[in-house]
Amino acid sequence: MLLKAQGAARTLATLNPAIRLYVLAGPDESLSRSLMATIARAVGKEAERIDFTPAKLKDDPALLADEAASISMFGGQRWICVTLFSGGGDDVLPAIENLLAAPAAGNPVVVIGGSLTAKSRLVKLAEKDPAAIAVIAYAPSADEAGRIAEELATEQGMLLSRDVARAIASATGGDQGLMAQEVTKLALFVDAQPGGRVEVGIEAWRAIGADLPEEDVGAAVNLLFEGKVADLPDLFITLAATGVADIRLVRSLATRAHLLARLRSQVDAGQSPRQVVEAQGKAIFWKEKEGITRQLGKWDSPRLARLIERLHQLERELKAPMNAETLLLRHALTDIARAAASAR
Structure with a gap:
């Protein structure tokens, strides 16, 4: 199953026991890691995180399926993370295939990597398998990030000038989580309330959001x-x-x-x-x-x-x-x- 990045957080916020694998791909690794944090919260605050390297899974393709089906000694929740720093994930593909083919798997697996693309075999496998979810995270363009900042501000009762929206987008690198934090700070500064319409200019932003050239x-x-x-x-x-x-x-x-x-x-x-x-x-x-x-x-x-x-x-x-x-x-x-x- 392939999810659009912008709405993926809502789906991932509730753990689906039928999903064994989450593949978080694409160049916007900040968004991917935010989605991974959403999955981790859905598993449980006290859940144990288990990390495997691609090299380890390449050497032992059965390990991932075994660990996904294992039960914690103390009965707590667990989830597995595999981080890819380069390549299309071919080294871990046999391990992933074993995971999806296994008779049982109770601990969800997250594979995350900025080098994964829509053409990666791993992403294509996750897209087709009903027990997997793939999300390809692309950073918003400057114009898109500015519009997102404006929408976040509107929700908090503010009407941003265009230069403020651009400044917030630039200062946060288009990270939607960070934009939300900066918009909240701005709302507090100008005493805005949801449902209101406080116009916010660049001077207010400069007062709270000094920027590094x-x-x-x-x-x-x-x-x-x-x-x-x-x-x-x-x-x-x-x-x-x-x-x-x-x-x-x-x-x-x-x-x-x-x-x-x-x-x-x-x-x-x-x-x-x-x-x-x-x-x-x-x-x-x-x-x-x-x-x-x-x-x-x-x-x-x-x-x-x-x-x-x-x-x-x-x-x-x-x-x-x-x-x-x-x-x-x-x-x-x-x-x-x-x-x-x-x-x-």
Whole structure:
């Protein structure tokens, strides 16, 4: 079964015992992870999460079906997560086929990967099987994200000017969950109520939503991935004046990490970082090629896999209420820069 990404959360919020497999595909990994969190809540707040790597399932294709049918020692709920950092999921396909063909499977399985597309065999299998659901998450365009911000604001009694809607969409990277949070903050600031019609201009947004310029985000990404530890104090000073830009920076770091992970597989196959980057042509902006070439030489595949998981965890932590946002971010960014600096 294939669900449209925009309405998928409503369907996934209620656990369907007939569904054994959820495949969350597409380039908008933030939306995919939000949907995965919805599934996790549906399984149960205290449910145990079990993680399997693609390599483990490739070596033992029967493991996934066995684990899906197993019962927790303490009788609690469980669910299984398989994260794909690259490729179309062919390595796990035999394990997935065993899962869907098994006589029983009580623990739902979530396979998530930004490299999965509508053409991936795994996605096609999930689309056709009645015991599986596939969702392909595409990031909204700038215009679509602006309209989503306007709709969220209307629900809370606000009429956003077009520049405010665009600013919210840009600052959150089109993440609908983050847009909802920013719109709620704005509603509180202007004292809007559902059913009302408070007009909101750019000055109100600036009062609560200081933004980090795009060029500064790119410079920060390069600084961190190249291990420039000495420049961290200046970066922290810049970030101290921003709010939602913290999330935006984390999302930009994750995007770069996924790019490096995809390219690194070609380096591991024997090509030089420069050869791999040059072969991308216009897919990589010419000003970024030198930096990405250096970063490919610093970051190997295992480090990138750990970093990607850490960045997604950091995003979840920053979204959580009552978090020590500044300390969380500074600690994580320092770890990234130090990891890059140590890879000489």
